[in-house]
Amino acid sequence: MKRPRNGIALSRADKAFDVLDYILLTIAFLLVAYPLYFVVIASVSDPIAVYEGRVIIWPIKPTLEGYARIFSYESLFIGYKNTLLYTLIGTAINVVMTITAGYALSRKELVGRNVMMMGVMFTMIFSGGMIPNYLLVRSLGLYNTMWALILPGAVSTWNLIVCRTFFQQTIPDELREAAELDGCGDTGFFLRVVLPLSSSIIAVMVLFYAVSHWNSYYNALIYLSSTSKYPLQLVLRNILIVNTLDDMVNDVATQAAQQRMGDLIKYGMIIVSSLPLLVLYPFLQKYFVQGVMIGAIKG
Amino acid sequence: MNNEAVGVEIRDLVKTFPAFDDKKGEVYAANHVTLSVQPGELVTLLGPSGCGKTTLLRMVAGFLMPTSGEIFIGNREVSKIPPNKRNVGMMFQSYALFPHMTVYDNVAYGLKLKHMGKTEIRERVKGILQLMQIENYASRFPNEISGGQQQRVALARAVITEPNVLLFDEPLSNLDAKLREYMREELRKIQKRVGITSLYVTHDQSEAMAISDKVIIMRSGKIEQAGTAMEIYARPKNQFVAGFIGKANFVRPDSVLSLSGGKAEVELLGRRMTIDASEECRNGEPCVVMIRPEDIKISPEGKFKARIISKAYFGQYIRHFLDIAGQEIEQMDFTQSNAALQVGDEIAVNLVTDSLRLLPLDDTEET
Ligand SMILES: Nc1ncnc2c1ncn2[C@@H]1O[C@H](COP(=O)(O)OP(=O)(O)O)[C@@H](O)[C@H]1O
Numbered sequence A: 001m002k003r004p005r006n007g008i009a010l011s012r013a014d015k016a017f018d019v020l021d022y023i024l025l026t027i028a029f030l031l032v033a034y035p036l037y038f039v040v041i042a043s044v045s046d047p048i049a050v051y052e053g054r055v056i057i058w059p060i061k062p063t064l065e066g067y068a069r070i071f072s073y074e075s076l077f078i079g080y081k082n083t084l085l086y087t088l089i090g091t092a093i094n095v096v097m098t099i100t101a102g103y104a105l106s107r108k109e110l111v112g113r114n115v116m117m118m119g120v121m122f123t124m125i126f127s128g129g130m131i132p133n134y135l136l137v138r139s140l141g142l143y144n145t146m147w148a149l150i151l152p153g154a155v156s157t158w159n160l161i162v163c164r165t166f167f168q169q170t171i172p173d174e175l176r177e178a179a180e181l182d183g184c185g186d187t188g189f190f191l192r193v194v195l196p197l198s199s200s201i202i203a204v205m206v207l208f209y210a211v212s213h214w215n216s217y218y219n220a221l222i223y224l225s226s227t228s229k230y231p232l233q234l235v236l237r238n239i240l241i242v243n244t245l246d247d248m249v250n251d252v253a254t255q256a257a258q259q260r261m262g263d264l265i266k267y268g269m270i271i272v273s274s275l276p277l278l279v280l281y282p283f284l285q286k287y288f289v290q291g292v293m294i295g296a297i298k299g
Numbered sequence B: 001m002n003n004e005a006v007g008v009e010i011r012d013l014v015k016t017f018p019a020f021d022d023k024k025g026e027v028y029a030a031n032h033v034t035l036s037v038q039p040g041e042l043v044t045l046l047g048p049s050g051c052g053k054t055t056l057l058r059m060v061a062g063f064l065m066p067t068s069g070e071i072f073i074g075n076r077e078v079s080k081i082p083p084n085k086r087n088v089g090m091m092f093q094s095y096a097l098f099p100h101m102t103v104y105d106n107v108a109y110g111l112k113l114k115h116m117g118k119t120e121i122r123e124r125v126k127g128i129l130q131l132m133q134i135e136n137y138a139s140r141f142p143n144e145i146s147g148g149q150q151q152r153v154a155l156a157r158a159v160i161t162e163p164n165v166l167l168f169d170e171p172l173s174n175l176d177a178k179l180r181e182y183m184r185e186e187l188r189k190i191q192k193r194v195g196i197t198s199l200y201v202t203h204d205q206s207e208a209m210a211i212s213d214k215v216i217i218m219r220s221g222k223i224e225q226a227g228t229a230m231e232i233y234a235r236p237k238n239q240f241v242a243g244f245i246g247k248a249n250f251v252r253p254d255s256v257l258s259l260s261g262g263k264a265e266v267e268l269l270g271r272r273m274t275i276d277a278s279e280e281c282r283n284g285e286p287c288v289v290m291i292r293p294e295d296i297k298i299s300p301e302g303k304f305k306a307r308i309i310s311k312a313y314f315g316q317y318i319r320h321f322l323d324i325a326g327q328e329i330e331q332m333d334f335t336q337s338n339a340a341l342q343v344g345d346e347i348a349v350n351l352v353t354d355s356l357r358l359l360p361l362d363d364t365e366e367t
């Protein structure tokens, strides 16, 4: 903090400002980081200690029992596999559709562009609701297939608008005209000029969509009937339910033990389900910030 | 370039856009424009912002469909032919270089699309980069070179495919004043060396005068006057043209005694004289006399009495604002012999009557 910036000595007010800055940022950092850390230590601590509020800085009576229990469910691995599959295929479809549609809608000479845009906006404000959606998915024959999780939300309106705005702002008309004079058609221009200049928006889209696929369970709950197709989140949810409410057991001691096991599993599950994304995030972080900015400039 | 130079001819070209304010109206961005560019010539479209220069250029390039009219490149009518089949090159205001490609790849792009052999492409690109003096930057990206260098890359890219016609849309407007003056000479040199027929758009009158074989003055989608810089400067047809090219005082004559055959007898600033008149002047309609600031000479034997209202020193000349017969008139003195004059001095001046010109009064607000 004593280090002068650019060799210019800091005034007293500057120093005070810096100190305050560090204090505030440290507090903000702790506010965000501590809950994450707590989940990690709670997932390997004695559930009684967690319950009594004694787990604060270090794990108490470390145990991997919770994880052992979680990984003992075979369905967990099926869930992982399913989620991975849904996320990969879903994100690929999402990104291709959103980027191409966003680019097309960014071009002024697209006939009927405003009408299309209005149609898109309309769905942002009004939607059919759960039951009509369900009926639609059923009659399209998508029920209990992974397509029920992928196709209805193939293009997110918000992301589409973010993409369109990005293209409007970064691909000037003159660039296309220059390419056109050289004999480059629309497809060639899109593939050879637009895409290479769009890596940031593509990364943002991958991140947005992948996260939402990874975390989604609600559609799976509604549209999937076979447990073998359940995504990770749904599997975890079921494991949790099984481990907390077992009406068959009347013995109070067993019930209490199960209650504790349920708590332990809960924290472990948070780790198990979010670790892959946490690992991925640092690599995409800078794009993530960019994407939020694009959305922020113009809706 | 090995192509025979061809000319460009535009006949009765019209382009309308729907007006923004009221739903029914139309804006004429090109209002029955007819013009021609001789083979190898550089013609400038000069006019204020919004007068339709870009629209006209984009119609020649093929990015815009004319509402009606014809465009000939050589003896081929091109208005229904797509841009890449017209054999035109264009230099854009923003340069429009591909940011993710090196200078070399930017320039080579058009040749690659024409499926030209690798070695031939390399030869051609090398040659053109040398001509533009940017061969040392071939492997840089556009954001790693200066504005003037980007400019040259843009020009190299525009001419590499050996187009018949080169179009420029205010290519210098993003450069600072010094570089702009330098680059316009460069552009002109290269254009002459390549011998390519060129249509050049600008709103900067000195740029237009510096580089053009012919200048075309536009206003609100219409051509006001076409000719060499000298013709337009000396014999403008109307007040708009006179004011747009160079500086001019416009003084209402006390009376117009006669008007015929391009000559007029007027009473001006209290004196009777015969001056040239524009063919657009009509008997009985209001007129003004154009007096260029350099056509007022300070001289002890001067016939007009004047008082100096203000004075500023510009190096090559001194600018005075004079009160002559109650009118405020700008004067430029290139002689350096009147430097001692002070504000408030009573002096005498002469008018170079040969250079004065009677023009129809322009009562529209646009300039
Ligand atoms: N795509 C368009 N839609 C509607 N009006 C336009 C369009 N392009 C140009 N115009 C109008 O046409 C006129 C001429 O524009 P432009 O050719 O860009 O002028 P300049 O290049 O001389 O500044 C302006 O009034 C402009 O508003």
Ligand SMILES: [Mg+2]
Pocket: B050, B053, B054, B055
């Ligand atoms: Mg323009």
